[in-house]
Amino acid sequence: MKAVFLTQYGKADDAFEIRETNIPEPKEKEVLVKVETFGLNFADVIARRGMYGEAPKNPCVLGYEVVGRIEKIGSTVSKLKSGQKVVALTRFGGYAEYAISDEMSAIAIPEDMDKGVATCLATQYTTAYYSAFILANLQENDHVLIHAAAGGVGIALTQLARLRGCITYGTTSSPEKISFLQKSGIDFPINYKMNAFEEEVIKLTNGRKLDVIFDPIGGKNFKRSKTILGNTGRIISYGASDQLNGKKGLINNMRLLFGFGFLHPVFLIMSSKSVMGVNLLRISESRPDILHKCMLEVVKLASEGKISPYVGSRFPVHEIAKAHDLLESRKSIGKVVLNWT
DSSP: OEEEEEOSSSOHHHHEEEEEOOOOOOOTTEEEEEEEEEEOOHHHHHHHTTOOTTSOOSSBOOOSEEEEEEEEEOTTOOSOOTTOEEEEEOSSOOSBSEEEEEGGGEEEOOTTSOHHHHHHIIIIIHHHHIIIIIISOOOTTOEEEETTTTBHHHHHHHHHHHHTTOEEEEEESSHHHHHHHHHHTOSEEEETTTSOHHHHHHHHTTTOOEEEEEESSOTHHHHHHHTTEEEEEEEEEOOOGGGGGSOSSHHHHHHHHHHTOOOOHHHHHHHTOEEEEOOHHHHHHHOHHHHHHHHHHHHHHHHTTSOOOOEEEEEEGGGHHHHHHHHHHTOOOBEEEEEOO
């Protein structure tokens, strides 16, 4: 089979090679998926830059999610069968013609579901569902700030928050994305390059602080967000893209770490606030049952038309570098997907 290997860290044009390699064999609780489409995530960019400790050593195959058909099942798999069309999470290895997924991380999808749309449901919508409905437990009329609201998870969070009847604020970086946020359902779009988002929120709410903040950026962005979180509020942190603003190394890591600011449990107790982190790899390892439930729910919501995943860009596999550059530029909107055919 063919697979896209990350062979060296750095610029996307120099980082990848499409190579022939062996088709993996599923273990007893795993399935082998013949991949038709796979998606990009910001963690892929961080891994390509050599800043993601979870990634395997080079040469390796990145990729967290695939859509395709089950080619083969492990000896104890009971929930799935060969030939089914599925969306599946992978622990790396998704940039390939065949990929392995745990039985609990692969969900059958309708035959008529668009492959790109289905790809959105794996990492982005599962992250959003877990963050919004399990951790944050969104309530009607909650005032919710969504950072990077034009990204894949941001769009998913917007749609889920609207299902719960929340008032939404969304940050983004350009007039074009502001227009997109207005159409996508954000009540109060904020261009963070034009105005300090925390000041804009306080103006828009007439001084009322927020109930929930979703932050994939981290660093100083997290610290600034804390200043507008009200009593009983929840911050859900699911990324640290701010690390790409510096060079790889200890100094940049320390800048990112200290940028988050000081946080002590006593202060959280006094204000009844919560700070929670999300990492799908840890959830899949420790609570595959919860991950499975979240994936089932987002597939169901999409099938019923209650959420509308947005694919912003589609590329053939040989344009992997171009796709990476687009995602890294932060000019992309929605999901970036690649097709083998």
